[in-house]
Amino acid sequence: MNEEARAILQRVLRRLPSRKTQSTLRAWGCLSAQQLEDLDYTQPKWLLLENLISKCEESRLHLKDVTKLDMVYHIENPNQGTWHAFKLTEAEDEALSVDFTQFKEMFVAHLEEVVQHVSIRIKKLEDGAVWIRIAWGDNFTKPNHLKPTYAVHYLQTPYVFILNLAAKHKPFVYQALVLSTRHVSINEAHLTGRSLTAMRDLLMKQYQQVFPNQERTLKERNAPPSHPNIDKEHAEFAERTHQMACEAFGDGTVPKLETAVYKLETRYRGSNNNTLSDRDELFRGVVRFSSPNLLESLRHCVSTGMAEGPVTPLLSSITQKGRNYFVIAEKVPGATSQTPAHKT
Amino acid sequence: MALLAPYSKIPELNTATILLVENEEKVQSKLADAIVQREKDVNVNVRLACKLPLPVENSETRPRVDLVVFIVNLLSERSLQVVENSLNHLRSDFFLGKVCFMVTDARCGALAQERLLSVKKLAASHRCPVICAEHQTEDGISMAASRLLTVLKVSAGLSPVATTALYLSTLTRCTVPSELDED
Numbered sequence: 001m002n003e004e005a006r007a008i009l010q011r012v013l014r015r016l017p018s019r020k021t022q023s024t025l026r027a028w029g030c031l032s033a034q035q036l037e038d039l040d041y042t043q044p045k046w047l048l049l050e051n052l053i054s055k056c057e058e059s060r061l062h063l064k065d066v067t068k069l070d071m072v073y074h075i076e077n078p079n080q081g082t083w084h085a086f087k088l089t090e091a092e093d094e095a096l097s098v099d100f101t102q103f104k105e106m107f108v109a110h111l112e113e114v115v116q117h118v119s120i121r122i123k124k125l126e127d128g129a130v131w132i133r134i135a136w137g138d139n140f141t142k143p144n145h146l147k148p149t150y151a152v153h154y155l156q157t158p159y160v161f162i163l164n165l166a167a168k169h170k171p172f173v174y175q176a177l178v179l180s181t182r183h184v185s186i187n188e189a190h191l192t193g194r195s196l197t198a199m200r201d202l203l204m205k206q207y208q209q210v211f212p213n214q215e216r217t218l219k220e221r222n223a224p225p226s227h228p229n230i231d232k233e234h235a236e237f238a239e240r241t242h243q244m245a246c247e248a249f250g251d252g253t254v255p256k257l258e259t260a261v262y263k264l265e266t267r268y269r270g271s272n273n274n275t276l277s278d279r280d281e282l283f284r285g286v287v288r289f290s291s292p293n294l295l296e297s298l299r300h301c302v303s304t305g306m307a308e309g310p311v312t313p314l315l316s317s318i319t320q321k322g323r324n325y326f327v328i329a330e331k332v333p334g335a336t337s338q339t340p341a342h343k344t
Numbered sequence: 345m346a347l348l349a350p351y352s353k354i355p356e357l358n359t360a361t362i363l364l365v366e367n368e369e370k371v372q373s374k375l376a377d378a379i380v381q382r383e384k385d386v387n388v389n390v391r392l393a394c395k396l397p398l399p400v401e402n403s404e405t406r407p408r409v410d411l412v413v414f415i416v417n418l419l420s421e422r423s424l425q426v427v428e429n430s431l432n433h434l435r436s437d438f439f440l441g442k443v444c445f446m447v448t449d450a451r452c453g454a455l456a457q458e459r460l461l462s463v464k465k466l467a468a469s470h471r472c473p474v475i476c477a478e479h480q481t482e483d484g485i486s487m488a489a490s491r492l493l494t495v496l497k498v499s500a501g502l503s504p505v506a507t508t509a510l511y512l513s514t515l516t517r518c519t520v521p522s523e524l525d526e527d
Contacts (some may be wrong), residue, residue, distance in 0.1 A: 005486075024453070161358070227376075227377065227380045227381075227390075229376070229388060229389045229390060230373075230376045230379045230380060230389075230390045230391075231389070231390070231391050231392065231402075231405075231406075232391075232392045232393075232394065233363075233391055233392060233393040233398045233402055234392075234393055234394050234395075234398075234399065235401060235405075236401075237399065238369075238394070302367065304368060305367065305394060306368075306422060
């Protein structure tokens with residue numbers, strides 16, 4: 001056990017809540033059942049750390065094993081830090097037949113070819129997610145295990161989620177991913193968030209979607225009033241707005257997205273301020289929506305009539321395009337912008 | 345634009361109808377349950393709406409409305425705006441004692457007090473009473489229901505004591521203190 005291994009162990013232990021410590025160490029699988037029994041999890045953390053380190057030394061564990069614990073921790077707590085989504089494009093013919101071992105070998109080979117000191121660990125989970133942990137070093141330094149990059153890829157899908165990737169390492173990861181998954185290029189998907197599962201559900205459409213001609217679920221939901229003497233005057237209207245909200249943002253439990261950012265590069269439009277509206281330059285600004293569950297709040301706003309329908313394409317494209325970062329550009333004839341300009 | 349009129353339909357025997365208008369639909373359903381369960385002697389119909397005007401399709405089945413209650417949540421500006429807009433869709437006969445305002449969340453914060461004042465002014469200018477209600481507790485809801493029922497029985501002509509709605513209106517209408525009128 002060297003200093004670095006101790007530091008990683010200490011950091012993981014500090015972040016773990018006491019009641020989860022035991023199960024995480026068991027999932028790690030490097031200590032025997034007897035050793036896990038012997039540890040007292042009610043001890044203060046610094047004391048527990050000392051005991052844990054002595055157990056690790058007993059079993060002759062090395063830095064490599066400790067990084068495995070770090071990975072276990074991240075797999076169990078995927079909501080730490082900001083994840084960025086990427087999309088692989090232009091799949092080659094063999095892309096569908098890439099299996100895990102092939103992917104693993106290729107990825108490691110491609111990355112080690114271009115970076116001298118790099119430590120890679122790859123693990124496939126039961127739900128099909130491939131977790132990749134990369135610790136970077138450069139020509140003269142050993143890999144730094146305290147600042148690893150995590151990447152999550154689902155084989156045979158074009159999506160990759162990356163945590164903690166420095167700009168200088170970007171080209172290496174891009175290249176290794178593109179080559180080992182047999183694609184031609186990789187682009188940012190303009191989706192970032194703290195919750196990996198929410199981003200995955202949003203991109204892979206793993207939530208209950210509602211389509212315009214599908215009305216049955218909503219009919220059931222709009223329960224009749226509890227008493228024969230109570231009548232709802234706007235029942236039909238409420239049903240319509242609810243249907244509209246669900247079409248735009250999904251039904252049931254929606255992915256827990258926290259923010260949506262709109263960058264405005266448009267001219268100021270307003271009648272009451274001449275100094276602003278007469279200008280030739282663009283009126284730049286950023287509109288940021290944030291909420292513990294953004295899609296849920298937007299759906300609620302629309303379905304209760306707080307925001308009037310129909311839902312603007314700017315909001316509904318969060319789910320339709322799976323993005324939460326948009327640049328709204330002025331509509332110039334002849335030029336193509338990524339999102340349509342929107343007038344208010 | 346069809347206005348809602350109080351006397352366009354024949355009243356049914358021993359029946360009173362109350363219309364609860366609330367934009368956010370938070371309080372109205374709880375209140376409606378409390379009202380129908382509380383009243384045993386008279387057949388009370390409750391109609392729930394989120395705003396006026398009411399949909400034309402329901403006009404055939406809708407009984408004569410004896411009391412319109414506008415519920416204003418003081419925490420929400422929109423709730424007040426909707427009520428202000430809805431007032432234009434009532435025939436003027438309603439304001440002879442068949443409209444009342446109910447405010448909720450009146451205890452919260454300074455912003456609520458400003459809105460409470462504008463609700464009071466609105467009510468005073470329409471000669472209508474304002475009732476403050478607590479909607480977070482069971483007791484509060486049942487108290488609000490009983491107060492509404494008292495007003496409803498009078499405005500529906502079911503109470504032998506206070507015979508005319510006009511009479512009730514002069515007794516219960518909201519008056520804004522005079523110093524507020526000046527500014």
